[in-house]
Amino acid sequence: MNLERVGVLGAGNIGIGVVTDVVLHGLYAVVVDVSKEQLKRAEAEVLKNIRFAPLLLKSAPRLTKEDALKRIVFTEDLKDVSSCDFVIENVTENWDIKRRVYETLDVVAPPAVCFGANTSCISITRIASVTKRPTQVVGIHLMNPVHLKPTVEVIRGYHTSEHTLEILQQLFAQLNKQAIIVDDLPGFVSNRISHLFMNEAVFVLQDNIATAEQIDTIFKKCFGHTMGPLETADLIGLDTVMRSLDVLYEAYHDQKYRCSPLLRKMVDAGHLGRKTGKGFYAYPE
Ligand SMILES: NC(=O)c1ccc[n+]([C@@H]2O[C@H](COP(=O)([O-])OP(=O)(O)OC[C@H]3O[C@@H](n4cnc5c(N)ncnc54)[C@H](O)[C@@H]3O)[C@@H](O)[C@H]2O)c1
Incomplete structure (x- = not known):
């Protein structure tokens, strides 16, 4: 079954790329950040990326600003991800911040939803341990510019289930991405x-x-x-x-x-x- 709506936590450097990619592939994004200013900046950057995407990528659709904005909700309220089928987290690389985000996310996201942790180095097993759904947490190390990178390092945490990997593969099929799946230790292979x-x-x-x-x-x-x-x-x-x-x-x-x-x-x-x-x-x- 196709996924429709992706929660994107953190609208910084990499979150902007994730939103761009999701929208260019016809999905909807709910983007959450604690900073109103950063959400404004993210909106401008995503629209710029979408405008230039057809010049850099033949397969990218030509979307008007209005079409793109219809597909994105910018919000400071984490509860808004409760309508999403999958969540990609890209908040600051700091354990205390990530821990608090996952504790809340675990409460507000529907029980079946899987979480993709986009971290540079923090262990996926450690992130999963603060949720009550460790089998549904997987590492997805998306790199910038996200919409121009067809291959992604995917990290299987200690408890990540095959079902979660199948759901991620479904999302990747929609985003036209290939996964290289590795096991979990801090920094993974790349970093x-x-x-x-x-x-x-x-x-x-x-x-x-x-x-x-x-x-x-x-x-x-x-x-x-x-x-x-x-x-x-x-x-x-x-x-x-x-x-x-x-x-x-x-x-x-x-x-x-x-x-x-x-x-x-x-x-x-x-x-x-x-x-x-x-x-x-x-x-x-
Ligand atoms: N920059 C890259 O190229 C890159 C590549 C792969 C993975 N990552 C990882 O992605 C994550 C984000 O990196 P970045 O470079 O975008 O950082 P960044 O500092 O540019 O952005 C982080 C964003 O998270 C927001 N944030 C902080 N606390 C939050 C909270 N509680 N709820 C919602 N949003 C919150 C901040 O306001 C900020 O906008 C990090 O874990 C990083 O290691 C980054």
């Missing part, structure tokens, strides 16, 4: 490895070995990566990268995940990457 790259790149910059451009160019021209590690960190958001490293450090108690002081300093300075217009590079409006 256990990529955050070491990004963090070490910041240490190299901090040590004045090379400029940001040189570091990224070596990755692009010598290794053939599409983006360098510092550009990637700017795209993700330096606050999210820092918090993810803290989660990895806490989970593994391994020095290799200690966050670089320069990264922390940039976050303290409010330079979070693309979303604030400045990170390792400048992004004029």
